[in-house]
Amino acid sequence: MSTDYPQYYPPQQLCVNIQIPIPDDSVMISKVELQELKQAQLKGVYWTMKDLESRINRKNEWIKENILYPSKFRKLLDVNNGGFVYYPKTKGQSWSFHAGKMADFLDSNFQNIFAEVNNVA
Numbered sequence: 001m002s003t004d005y006p007q008y009y010p011p012q013q014l015c016v017n018i019q020i021p022i023p024d025d026s027v028m029i030s031k032v033e034l035q036e037l038k039q040a041q042l043k044g045v046y047w048t049m050k051d052l053e054s055r056i057n058r059k060n061e062w063i064k065e066n067i068l069y070p071s072k073f074r075k076l077l078d079v080n081n082g083g084f085v086y087y088p089k090t091k092g093q094s095w096s097f098h099a100g101k102m103a104d105f106l107d108s109n110f111q112n113i114f115a116e117v118n119n120v121a
Helices: 031-042 049-056 060-068 071-077 099-108 110-120
Strands: 096-098
Touching: 031 099, 049 060, 049 099, 060 071, 096 099, 099 110
Parallel strands: none
Antiparallel strands: none
């Protein structure tokens, strides 16, 4: 049996064009565009305490004790210190949270918030 084959075989490539239908009720967007859309969804939106409770699935007492009143967070959050949370001055006034900035704060401080809770418990 004769071996007339070359010793080296270059890699083979196959170029294929396929069509994948996208349903009429769907669109394809990049991950970057998806992030931008999510951020824009909170732009110009303000949350109440009820909104915040719903977002993080905690009652207002827990939120106050673990996020709003600890001094390390309050100095960043309080609108009087350049933050994005309005702390009511008297009973009956409503809390107000800049939704986008509060969402960013919660995301970036998740460990700090819950590490404190775990140390206390």
